[in-house]
Amino acid sequence: MKSRFLSVLLAGAMAVSLSACGAAPAAPAAGTGSETTEATDEGASEEASEEASEEASDSSAPAAGGAGEVRLLNGKPEIDQQLQDLAKLYNEETGNTLIVETIGGDTNASDELKKMYQADNMPDIFVIEANQADTWDGMLADLAGEAWTDKTGFELINASMGTIGFPYTVEATALGYNADVLKAAGVDPASLTSPSAYADAFKTLDEKKGELGITAVLGWCAEPANLGWSSGTHVFAQYLDAGLKADDTTYIDLLNDGGKVDEKRMKDFAEFIGMMNQYSDPELLVDGTYDQQVAGFKDGKYAFITQGNWCVTSPDDVSFECGFAPYAFEDGIDTIIAGPPSYWVAYSEGNVDGAKEFFNWCSGDSAQNILVNQAGLVSPFDDCKYEAVNPFYKSMKSYIDAGKYSGWHTMLKKDGLQNVTCQVFADYAQGKLDADGFASTMAQVIQSYYAN
Numbered sequence: 516m517k518s519r520f521l522s523v524l525l526a527g528a529m530a531v532s533l534s535a536c537g538a539a540p541a542a543p544a545a546g547t548g549s550e551t552t553e554a555t556d557e558g559a560s561e562e563a564s565e566e567a568s569e570e571a572s573d574s575s576a577p578a579a580g581g582a583g584e585v586r587l588l589n590g591k592p593e594i595d596q597q598l599q600d601l602a603k604l605y606n607e608e609t610g611n612t613l614i615v616e617t618i619g620g621d622t623n624a625s626d627e628l629k630k631m632y633q634a635d636n637m638p639d640i641f642v643i644e645a646n647q648a649d650t651w652d653g654m655l656a657d658l659a660g661e662a663w664t665d666k667t668g669f670e671l672i673n674a675s676m677g678t679i680g681f682p683y684t685v686e687a688t689a690l691g692y693n694a695d696v697l698k699a700a701g702v703d704p705a706s707l708t709s710p711s712a713y714a715d716a717f718k719t720l721d722e723k724k725g726e727l728g729i730t731a732v733l734g735w736c737a738e739p740a741n742l743g744w745s746s747g748t749h750v751f752a753q754y755l756d757a758g759l760k761a762d763d764t765t766y767i768d769l770l771n772d773g774g775k776v777d778e779k780r781m782k783d784f785a786e787f788i789g790m791m792n793q794y795s796d797p798e799l800l801v802d803g804t805y806d807q808q809v810a811g812f813k814d815g816k817y818a819f820i821t822q823g824n825w826c827v828t829s830p831d832d833v834s835f836e837c838g839f840a841p842y843a844f845e846d847g848i849d850t851i852i853a854g855p856p857s858y859w860v861a862y863s864e865g866n867v868d869g870a871k872e873f874f875n876w877c878s879g880d881s882a883q884n885i886l887v888n889q890a891g892l893v894s895p896f897d898d899c900k901y902e903a904v905n906p907f908y909k910s911m912k913s914y915i916d917a918g919k920y921s922g923w924h925t926m927l928k929k930d931g932l933q934n935v936t937c938q939v940f941a942d943y944a945q946g947k948l949d950a951d952g953f954a955s956t957m958a959q960v961i962q963s964y965y966a967n
Contacts, residue, residue: 583611585869587859588628588638592617597890604881605873613873639865640873643680644857645926648673655679656861661871663878669895671858680858681874684892687839687911687920688749688823689851694836696720696727696818704838709846710787717794720818727818731796734817736803737944739937745805746940747933749852750821750842752925754784757841758848759921767924774929774965776958780845785943785953787844791821792944800944824907828891838910853911853920855895935960 589598595617602613616638618627631637643651648671657677664670664678671680690707697704700723702716720732737746754776755766769775792800796817799808812820813833819840820826827833839851861870876882878896886892887901893908894901902908914920939960943953 583869584614585611585640585866585873586614586616586638587873588631588641589615589617590642590857594890594892597885600889601877601882601885604885605876608881609872609876611869611872637862637865639862639867639870640859641862642857643860645671645680645923646928646930648676648679651860652676654863656863656867656870658861658871658874662875663896666878666896666898669855671855671860679860680855681860681877682855682895683859683877683886685854685895685915686823686825686856686893687851687853687907687914688752689839689841691812691820691822691824691826691907692838692840693812693815693818693833694838696729696815696835699727700818704840707840708843708849710783710790710844711846713787713843714790717790721794728815729818730811730816731799732794732818733791733796734799734808734812734820735791735795736799736801736805736808736821737792737937737940738802738804739941742803742805742808743933743937745821747935747937748925749823750788750940751933751936752852752923753842753844754781755928756850756852756921756924757843758845758850760918761854761920761922763921764924764927767927770928770961771965774962776961778954778958781954781957782950783844785950785957787842788940788943788953789950795944801941824893824905824911827906828904830904830906833906837906839907839914850919850921851911851914852923852925853915854923856923856926929965932961932964935964 598615605613659678669682883899893903
């Protein structure tokens with residue numbers, strides 16, 4: 516099994532992005548790193564940590580530290596300190612030890628996991644996206660029946676492996692908006708459930724740019740080299756799921772059946788993207804960066820932004836109310852995409868009992884307090900009493916509570932597809948394609964990618 520798995524890793528099939536839509540401003544880099552730092556409880560000595568590492572790298576050694584010690588590989592460096600605090604509290608409350616190894620810098624997370632696997636030094640807990648589950652077939656523990664699974668509907672369930680993913684956060688993506696600007700323009704965000712409603716709203720906002728003090732209606736960037744993850748995954752996700760119930764897999768199933776698309780839906784989507792191109796800041800649309808896009812929205816330059824709740828994480832980031840509106844490219848679309856973009860999983864040959872114990876504790880009050888109030892994450896657990904400080908949280912929660920959210924099924928597309936679809940968005944933004952050309956080209960590149 517090891518040789519088969521290593522061949523998959525070496526072929527690049529396991530491009531673990533570890534949630535490219537992280538909470539830090541440098542979202543595209545959230546899943547990469549060059550240095551691994553360990554956070555243990557204060558009582559753990561450096562010598563003990565070294566001995567645990569040596570034991571983990573010895574294939575004949577038991578799971579690191581026995582039942583009470585668990586190693587977690589964290590791919591979100593922006594919450595490293597908060598996870599260190601979590602590890603300390605876990606030790607204080609349970610007597611168990613959580614070793615947090617955080618990847619930061621320039622090394623790809625999949626490369627780090629590959630090295631760990633080759634050295635028989637795998638962490639007990641690490642992060643995967645839903646479409647990477649099959650890569651780990653037979654190597655992830657089934658978590659079904661654990662207490663935390665009764666408190667959430669966001670666990671990752673795999674047909675062959677069972678309940679394999681612990682949801683450590685929920686993220687949402689839609690058209691983020693500046694509620695103050697929309698109110699000043701007389702635009703009701705609740706009315707934005709059709710292409711015609713958006714056409715009227717965008718026209719009104721554009722005509723009042725000077726009065727409203729905005730540079731453009733929309734902060735949308737289709738630059739493929741650095742923002743391809745945004746257009747090719749998150750914006751493309753709207754074609755796959757906007758308007759559908761969370762468990763409706765109609766269009767991702769069609770996509771994964773040899774790269775098929777629904778022609779009418781894709782054409783409607785294309786026309787909506789064309790309207791976005793028309794009303795976006797031209798200085799941003801083709802050559803902009805993520806930092807410029809987010810800074811422009813935070814500074815009040817744009818009424819809308821094509822990102823998710825990760826782009827504005829603190830009340831101190833903005834001086835206005837934030838909200839979400841659906842990508843209503845067809846009449847009646849009234850959902851945002853919400854759910855876990857990635858999950859913590861337990862390595863089946865590691866300390867499974869320890870991982871299960873940690874997951875159950877992590878779903879509880881004291882851990883959720885740190886993850887929500889310090890790390891700024893949105894809890895996936897029904898009994899969590901803490902409300903995220905994220906400025907998008909109120910709007911995001913209103914959609915979830917009303918059941919008006921679609922799934923993150925874009926994470927189930929063929930790995931790497933975003934690298935070709937993002938170029939189609941870029942060509943459209945540059946005027947190389949019209950709406951018909953976007954729809955037909957998108958269909959062609961998707962079919963070709965799946966064929967190869």
